[in-house]
Amino acid sequence: MTRKPYESKIGNGGETQQTGGAALTTNHGIPISDNQNSLTAGQRGPTLLEDFLLREKIFHFDHERIPERIVHARGSAAHGVFTCTDPIPELSRATLFAAKGKETPVFVRFSTVAGGAGSVDTPRDVRGFAVKFYTDEGNWDLVGNNIPVFFIQDAIKFPDLIHSVKMEADRGFPQAASAHDTFWDFISLMPESLHTVIWAMSDRAIPRSLRMMEGFGVHTFKLVNAEGESHFVKFHWKPVLGTQSLVWDESAKLQGADNDYHRRDLYEAIAAGDYPSWDFAVQIFDQDFADSLPYDVLDPTKIIPEELVPLRVIGRLTLNRNPDNHFAENEQAAFLPSNVVPGIDFSDDPLLQGRLFSYLDTQKSRLGTTNFHQIPVNAPKCPYANMMRDGLMQTAVPKGRANYEPNSLDELGENPGPRPSAQGFATARQAVQGDKQRLRPQSFGDHYSQPRMYWHSMTDNERAHIASAFVFELSKVQADHVRQRVLSHLRVIDEKLGARVARGLGVALPQAATPFVAPQDLGTSAALSIQSNWHAKLEGRKVGVLIAEGSDKQALDDLIAAIEGEGGQAFIVAPKVGELQLKGGTIKADGQLAGSPSVLFDAIAMILMPKQAEALAKEAAAIAFVMDAYAHLKAIGHCKGSQVILDRAGIADGEGIGTNAQLAEMAKYRYWSREATLRDLA
Numbered sequence: 001m002t003r004k005p006y007e008s009k010i011g012n013g014g015e016t017q018q019t020g021g022a023a024l025t026t027n028h029g030i031p032i033s034d035n036q037n038s039l040t041a042g043q044r045g046p047t048l049l050e051d052f053l054l055r056e057k058i059f060h061f062d063h064e065r066i067p068e069r070i071v072h073a074r075g076s077a078a079h080g081v082f083t084c085t086d087p088i089p090e091l092s093r094a095t096l097f098a099a100k101g102k103e104t105p106v107f108v109r110f111s112t113v114a115g116g117a118g119s120v121d122t123p124r125d126v127r128g129f130a131v132k133f134y135t136d137e138g139n140w141d142l143v144g145n146n147i148p149v150f151f152i153q154d155a156i157k158f159p160d161l162i163h164s165v166k167m168e169a170d171r172g173f174p175q176a177a178s179a180h181d182t183f184w185d186f187i188s189l190m191p192e193s194l195h196t197v198i199w200a201m202s203d204r205a206i207p208r209s210l211r212m213m214e215g216f217g218v219h220t221f222k223l224v225n226a227e228g229e230s231h232f233v234k235f236h237w238k239p240v241l242g243t244q245s246l247v248w249d250e251s252a253k254l255q256g257a258d259n260d261y262h263r264r265d266l267y268e269a270i271a272a273g274d275y276p277s278w279d280f281a282v283q284i285f286d287q288d289f290a291d292s293l294p295y296d297v298l299d300p301t302k303i304i305p306e307e308l309v310p311l312r313v314i315g316r317l318t319l320n321r322n323p324d325n326h327f328a329e330n331e332q333a334a335f336l337p338s339n340v341v342p343g344i345d346f347s348d349d350p351l352l353q354g355r356l357f358s359y360l361d362t363q364k365s366r367l368g369t370t371n372f373h374q375i376p377v378n379a380p381k382c383p384y385a386n387m388m389r390d391g392l393m394q395t396a397v398p399k400g401r402a403n404y405e406p407n408s409l410d411e412l413g414e415n416p417g418p419r420p421s422a423q424g425f426a427t428a429r430q431a432v433q434g435d436k437q438r439l440r441p442q443s444f445g446d447h448y449s450q451p452r453m454y455w456h457s458m459t460d461n462e463r464a465h466i467a468s469a470f471v472f473e474l475s476k477v478q479a480d481h482v483r484q485r486v487l488s489h490l491r492v493i494d495e496k497l498g499a500r501v502a503r504g505l506g507v508a509l510p511q512a513a514t515p516f517v518a519p520q521d522l523g524t525s526a527a528l529s530i531q532s533n534w535h536a537k538l539e540g541r542k543v544g545v546l547i548a549e550g551s552d553k554q555a556l557d558d559l560i561a562a563i564e565g566e567g568g569q570a571f572i573v574a575p576k577v578g579e580l581q582l583k584g585g586t587i588k589a590d591g592q593l594a595g596s597p598s599v600l601f602d603a604i605a606m607i608l609m610p611k612q613a614e615a616l617a618k619e620a621a622a623i624a625f626v627m628d629a630y631a632h633l634k635a636i637g638h639c640k641g642s643q644v645i646l647d648r649a650g651i652a653d654g655e656g657i658g659t660n661a662q663l664a665e666m667a668k669y670r671y672w673s674r675e676a677t678l679r680d681l682a
């Protein structure tokens with residue numbers, strides 16, 4: 001109900017008139033006339049217990065926070081749509097894959113794993129990639145990550161893994177970081193983690209943008225068709241903007257420059273109508289193929305290389321709407337791997353089996369009630385009905401007596417309520433036999449071959465990044481024996497990796513660990529390298545353009561047009577954000593120099609008159625602007641006037657450094673060749 005605008009008195013005696021909006025009421029609908037002053041006995045007297053307006057407001061505020069997620073606490077989310085582009089009815093009866101062009105609404109939440117809800121966006125960490133498909137046969141939640149493998153093989157180890165990576169139990173630090181003793185202690189004692197660890201030490205764990213990450217279902221699942229036949233499947237998300245990552249120093253500096261770097265990037269792209277999208281692809285295989293592999297498809301520490309089973313793209317995900325409310329949607333979203341729809345089924349992956357319990361269970365402590373499915377973001381968009389009743393915060397008001405099934409109330413002319421149907425979800429038929437036991441299968445025993453394949457699939461730069469990440473992380477570990485044990489595993493992955501990390505740390509290489517199953521050479525997979533699959537486009541990329549009073553407006557307009565013409569975005573940085581008088585017009589900058597360091601951009605340019613450049617060359621922020629861009633392998637465009645800044649920063653000509661006219665083309669790349677001049681890549 002819309003109420004009239006209201007008036008309210010401010011305590012200093014001044015009258016304010018606010019217009020527009022519905023009338024302010026209590027949670028019980030009682031209109032409020034004064035939202036500025038508590039009810040007191042006398043003008044300067046004590047506040048009265050009777051003040052139900054004050055009490056209700058403070059009471060509600062006191063309970064605004066709910067427990068954050070034990071993992072993946074920090075997340076950014078958006079609504080969107082999944083469109084089927086290549087129907088697969090022969091493989092699955094899931095309705096979202098039934099017809100070309102079929103649209104299914106989705107809600108997607110990306111997250112970091114280790115940090116709290118208020119932590120930063122760019123630590124080295126795995127990213128969650130959780131998708132809720134509101135299909136017309138119920139919700140399917142594909143709760144995946146941006147890394148296709150996981151640290152452990154069995155759910156029973158999850159609490160240990162998470163305890164080890166979270167801030168240490170006694171001291172409460174470090175926050176959102178794996179670079180500490182307890183994590184590496186656990187890892188070194190659990191060699192099954194090594195494959196995921198090498199991914200986590202690679203550039204995959206420092207994504208440039210949530211829009212530029214791959215996503216993976218991780219586990220093997222099953223697709224089931226209308227005849228009840230099933231196939232194994234692995235799910236993949238491929239970002240249309242390509243997979244792109246930061247470099248480590250950049251990601252560390254971003255934690256100071258913009259804690260919300262990824263959240264802001266996602267929000268702004270969607271708000272600008274620049275909708276992020278991903279191709280959805282499946283890898284399909286059968287039991288015979290699974291049996292032919294030297295590893296187990298139920299082992300979540302293994303991938304099936306794309307070269308062995310090619311990806312078939314069957315749909316497109318587009319995120320096109322920001323949440324209206326962060327808490328109501330992002331915070332209260334509950335993803336459940338146990339939410340599958342007819343046509344999709346689980347495999348016996350023991351990690352997945354444990355997840356089927358955990359996610360339902362955790363919602364009770366996080367959202368406080370078994371009725372969390374009634375929260376709008378979690379509720380199915382198709383009709384749903386059953387005999388489950390009551391519970392805390394029940395909002396449904398079911399009618400009639402039919403709260404049990406079977407019943408014959410219809411014979412009395414009453415509504416008998418919903419009944420099971422033959423078309424409902426049916427588990428794929430599968431023979432099961434064997435002794436009850438606690439045993440890791442032999443087929444899960446090879447922990448080194450796939451990390452070795454990953455290492456060998458990288459470019460020289462990427463290998464250098466991995467080795468440096470191990471050095472950085474292990475340099476923060478204080479227990480020598482833990483470092484030694486990690487090194488003993490790294491040598492088994494690859495002698496050079498072990499030797500490099502030992503050299504970087506300045507410690508002797510210990511004896512190699514003894515593998516449970518001897519590793520084998522699985523060759524390489526070209527799809528694994530980000531650098532060799534570089535997406536040379538400007539779309540989604542941002543160029544920071546440094547200008548100052550007196551800069552040439554025409555040159556700026558030309559540069560902006562060139563950048564935008566290629567689908568990129570120009571962000572104008574100046575010493576002041578107020579109106580700037582340029583040669584040929586005025587302009588307002590998007591950001592002030594000290595608050596807009598070049599880590600925020602994919603490339604930079606400078607349009608400066610010699611006099612202003614001279615003045616800026618004395619500003620540390622301006623020098624850092626170009627030095628960081630250079631060190632982070634970014635394109636640098638400049639004009640004659642700005643040469644003095646390059647000189648002061650000690651930057652000579654080279655690849656990726658050119659005129660502003662060349663910038664829009666240059667800005668599509670990072671300059672990996674430059675890295676060898678900046679650090680030891682050997």
Ligand code: HDE
Pocket residue numbers: 069070071072075109110111127128129130143144145150154155156158216217218219300333334335351352354355358359360362363
């Ligand atoms: Fe999770 N995980 N997880 N996880 N996970 C949670 O569920 C858990 C695992 C993943 O944006 C929690 O609702 C166990 C693998 C994502 O809301 C919790 C095990 C993968 C998200 C939980 C795993 C994931 C979670 C915390 C081992 C990739 C964020 C809050 C058996 C395939 C979802 C919640 C969101 C969240 C348990 C392993 C991805 C505690 C027990 C493997 C993306 O239930």
